[in-house]
Each structure stands twice: as structure tokens, then as C-alpha cells.
Amino acid sequence: xxxxxxxxxxxxxxxxxxxxxxxxxxxxxxxxxxxxxxxxxxxxxxxxxxxxxxxxxxxxxxxxxxxxxxxxxxxxxxxxxxxxxxxxxxxxxxxxxxxxxxxxxxxxxxxxxxxxxxxxxxxxxxxxxxxxxxxxxxxxxxxxxxxxxxxxxxxxxxxxxxxxxxxxxxxxxxxxxxxxxxxxxxxxxxxxxx
Amino acid sequence: xxxxxxxxxxxxxxxxxxxxxxxxxxxxxxxxxxxxxxxxxxxxxxxxxxxxxxxxxxxxxxxxxxxxxxxxxxxxxxxxxxxxxxxxxxxxxxxxxxxxxxxxxxxxxxxxxxxxxxxxxxxxxxxxxxxxxxx
Numbered sequence: 001x002x003x004x005x006x007x008x009x010x011x012x013x014x015x016x017x018x019x020x021x022x023x024x025x026x027x028x029x030x031x032x033x034x035x036x037x038x039x040x041x042x043x044x045x046x047x048x049x050x051x052x053x054x055x056x057x058x059x060x061x062x063x064x065x066x067x068x069x070x071x072x073x074x075x076x077x078x079x080x081x082x083x084x085x086x087x088x089x090x091x092x093x094x095x096x097x098x099x100x101x102x103x104x105x106x107x108x109x110x111x112x113x114x115x116x117x118x119x120x121x122x123x124x125x126x127x128x129x130x131x132x133x134x135x136x137x138x139x140x141x142x143x144x145x146x147x148x149x150x151x152x153x154x155x156x157x158x159x160x161x162x163x164x165x166x167x168x169x170x171x172x173x174x175x176x177x178x179x180x181x182x183x184x185x186x187x188x189x190x191x192x193x194x
Numbered sequence: 195x196x197x198x199x200x201x202x203x204x205x206x207x208x209x210x211x212x213x214x215x216x217x218x219x220x221x222x223x224x225x226x227x228x229x230x231x232x233x234x235x236x237x238x239x240x241x242x243x244x245x246x247x248x249x250x251x252x253x254x255x256x257x258x259x260x261x262x263x264x265x266x267x268x269x270x271x272x273x274x275x276x277x278x279x280x281x282x283x284x285x286x287x288x289x290x291x292x293x294x295x296x297x298x299x300x301x302x303x304x305x306x307x308x309x310x311x312x313x314x315x316x317x318x319x320x321x322x323x324x325x326x327x328x329x
Contacts, residue, residue: 018197018223080216145284
């Protein structure tokens with residue numbers, strides 16, 4: 001049997017209903033690495049069955065340039081499983097521009113991953129898009145996550161943006177807003193002292 | 195093994211519930227997942243379930259009872275002595291992490307949940323390990 005045939009057999013196992021079978025196939029495919037990349041990308045792009053998001057998950061571990069490029073395109077995939085995995089991977093690779101381009105275009109669950117990733121990357125370019133998201137989203141989870149990220153990435157100039165959310169209808173949002181404001185006010189006090 | 199277990203998740207945030215449902219049904223293949231959207235009459239509702247959940251996952255900031263209060267009720271009731279109880283939290287505040295570590299949870303898992311890591315974390319919890327996977 002050729003490597004291609006082996007890879008195909010393993011990719012077929014990614015549709016198995018038993019998570020243990022899928023996990024075993026995943027481990028082998030991750031070990032094969034680069035030679036499996038092309039077929040995994042095809043499986044991911046096809047958006048069929050469990051194999052598409054399992055393939056995305058494997059590609060996120062392999063992380064070759066081709067895998068990164070393919071996953072970058074999937075942030076706005078209609079398959080939310082695939083796009084969530086892509087968002088986590090792209091965030092781990094620190095690809096801020098790709099995350100920011102996808103942020104307004106994708107599903108709320110994926111946006112949540114993107115906001116979390118942007119907070120961890122800590123690139124200040126994320127501040128403006130996160131402000132827009134904060135003021136436009138109807139999801140309390142996204143308001144809450146955006147406030148947390150802005151509290152970490154931003155400076156005292158964001159206080160007026162966050163202040164209204166201490167009275168938000170959602171208690172998670174209120175809590176995050178208070179925590180973010182505490183940090184931003186402490187920065188303000190530091191700069192006053194200096 | 196994970197797919198045959200029964201799970202309870204208490205979470206008041208819709209997006210987090212959707213993510214949990216997606217992971218449980220698609221990734222783990224679990225068919226016995228119950229979700230409470232709040233903690234009203236918590237003990238009465240959990241006892242009304244067809245079986246005691248093997249795994250109980252509590253969001254910390256649910257109301258009217260928060261995760262710590264729900265944990266207290268469960269730990270005081272012998273009916274739940276075999277259940278694995280885990281906190282799910284989006285919080286990164288240090289004092290809360292410290293409180294989680296000392297409160298008697300078998301672990302804490304950070305939100306948003308990861309499709310990659312969550313099944314393995316559950317497996318470790320079921321193996322009796324204490325799991326701390328928060329930012």
C-alpha cells in the first residue's frame with residue numbers, strides 16, 4: 001500500500017461514530033504530517049461528515065504552511081465546527097490580520113474564539129474592531145468577551161466605551177465591565193502619579 | 195466510554211450552551227446531556243432526572259445559586275458522591291481561580307470550550323484526575 005492509500009483509509013476512519021477510533025486515526029495522521037496534508041485539506045474543504053472538522057483539527061496540529069493557508073480560509077466556513085477549529089489554530093499562530101478580517105463575517109461561536117485569540121495575541125490593532133463588536137453585538141457572551149479583551153489590550157481612553165456596560169442587563173457583562181474598568185482606572189491613576 | 199455517560203451542564207449563557215451541545219453531540223457522541231439554564235430549584239430538578247449524572251459541569255456565575263453554592267449542595271448530599279463535579283469558567287481573575295482550587299471541585303475548565311481539548315479533559319476527570327485548565 002502507498003502512503004496515499006493509507007492516508008485515505010485513515011481519513012475514512014475520521015467519520016467513525018466512536019471517538020476512540022477517530023482519535024487513533026488522528027494520532028497516526030498527525031505523525032504522518034506533511035505527506036497527508038493535501039488529502040486532509042481536500043477532506044476539510046469538502047465539508048462532509050465528521051471528517052471535515054477532524055481533518056481541520058489534524059491540520060491545526062500539523063501546522064505546515066499549506067495547512068495554515070487552508071485553515072485561514074475556513075474562518076468563515078458555513079461549517080461552524082470547522083470554523084471554530086480554524087479560529088483557534090489561527091489565533092495560536094498569531095495571525096492577527098486573518099482573525100480581524102474574519103471577525104465581522106463569521107458566526108457568534110467563532111467570533112467568541114476570535115476574541116479570545118485576539119486577547120491572547122495582545123496586538124493593539126485589535127482594539128478598534130473589538131470596540132465595534134462590543135457596541136454592535138446582541139450576544140451577551142460576545143459583549144462580555146470583548147469587554148474583557150479591551151480591558152486587557154486597551155488603555156484609559158476606553159473607559160467611556162466600557163462604562164455603560166456596568167448597567168448591562170446581563171450579569172456576566174456587568175461583572176466583566178467592572179473588572180475591566182478597575183484595571184483601566186488603575187492605569188489612569190498610574191499615569192497621573194507619573 | 196465518554197459517549198455512554200450522563201452529563202448535566204448548568205449554564206445561563208446561550209452561546210456557551212450551544213458550544214457544549216455541539217461538542218457533546220458531534221465530537222463525543224453523547225446522548226445523555228441535560229442542560230439547566232439557571233440554578234433555580236437546583237437540587238429538586240437534578241433529583242428529578244432519570245439518573246444521577248456521571249459528570250456535572252457548573253458555570254460559576256449562574257443565578258440564583260452560583261457554582262460554589264451548587265457544589266456545596268451536591269457535596270452535602272450522598273446521592274451525588276459518585277458524580278464528578280467540574281467548574282466551567284470564563285473568568286481569569288486570580289482570586290476566583292484560587293477559590294476554585296480550594297472549594298472542592300474536581301477541576302475547572304476555561305471557556306470558550308475547545309473542541310480539541312475538552313474530550314481529553316473529560317477523560318482525565320473520569321479517570322479520577324483533578325484537572326485545572328483555565329487561562
